[in-house]
Amino acid sequence: MTKTSKSAKVNVILISVGFVITICLATWQTGGNNLKGKNNSEPSTIEKVEIPAKISGRQEQLIEHIGYTVSYNSDWKIPNWVAYELTKEEVKGVTPRGNNFVPDPEVSYGMSASTDDYKNSGWDRGHMAPAADMKWSEQAMKESFYLSNVCPQNKKLNSGVWKDLEELVRGLATEKGNIYVVCGSVVSKQPETIGHNKVVVPDAFFKVLLQNDNGNWSAIAFMFANESGRKPLSTYAMSVEDMQTITDIDFFPALPDSIEEKIESQVDFTKWHVNL
Numbered sequence: 001m002t003k004t005s006k007s008a009k010v011n012v013i014l015i016s017v018g019f020v021i022t023i024c025l026a027t028w029q030t031g032g033n034n035l036k037g038k039n040n041s042e043p044s045t046i047e048k049v050e051i052p053a054k055i056s057g058r059q060e061q062l063i064e065h066i067g068y069t070v071s072y073n074s075d076w077k078i079p080n081w082v083a084y085e086l087t088k089e090e091v092k093g094v095t096p097r098g099n100n101f102v103p104d105p106e107v108s109y110g111m112s113a114s115t116d117d118y119k120n121s122g123w124d125r126g127h128m129a130p131a132a133d134m135k136w137s138e139q140a141m142k143e144s145f146y147l148s149n150v151c152p153q154n155k156k157l158n159s160g161v162w163k164d165l166e167e168l169v170r171g172l173a174t175e176k177g178n179i180y181v182v183c184g185s186v187v188s189k190q191p192e193t194i195g196h197n198k199v200v201v202p203d204a205f206f207k208v209l210l211q212n213d214n215g216n217w218s219a220i221a222f223m224f225a226n227e228s229g230r231k232p233l234s235t236y237a238m239s240v241e242d243m244q245t246i247t248d249i250d251f252f253p254a255l256p257d258s259i260e261e262k263i264e265s266q267v268d269f270t271k272w273h274v275n276l
Helices: 003-030 138-144 161-176 240-247 257-265
Strands: 061-064 069-073 078-087 124-127 150-153 178-186 204-213 216-225
Touching (some): 078 161, 161 178, 161 204, 161 216, 178 240, 204 240, 216 240, 216 257
Antiparallel strands (some): 061 069, 069 078, 078 178, 178 204, 204 216
């Protein structure tokens, strides 16, 4: 893929993102605050609420690790999504950061990326479930470096606004007690690839968050083009409903429909400490 065609696709993504963000901000300003006071509190706990629905028409291998679940795409050699719950206690973990990227042992031989694919590619090995969220267990830390949890990511994005959001999530988990996270890749029909194993380079990345604050559920989504740039997080925010349209992924299907429809259609930025 040429740099020109790659740039054109990214521009299309950015234009789409800008459109949905404008709609989200208008919705929030006119009606988003109506979520306050509504009863979204039943039930208060749901097992595996962070796990999206099965993806239709896309390769998907579900793998459960101690710290996260991954929907692995062996056609792309990267995850469709990675989901986990981060708790206040886990944020306090003290396990040292690892650095040993290896293929996921649950992925069949020949179906995984290798570290050689990333060498001299110009792309970072970008964690989806970050190592800093896995400090609570040596095993969780080790598994966060499985290549099934990694995507080719722009270096400045990886160390910039993507990291900013990771830190916000840890702060929210500490404050609220826990946060549910789903993150992953947005891939075009003719993506760039790297290495012998033809590892797909995503055009963008998403992160969808869910919280239950004293019985009130709320959700928010973020999308980042796979390129450098560091703007306020509100620039990248949108409703979960809009993210579902972009990704063709059904988030939080375990929630009762009455709760899911309310929290996925609107965004209350004040619940997420995201400044407009």
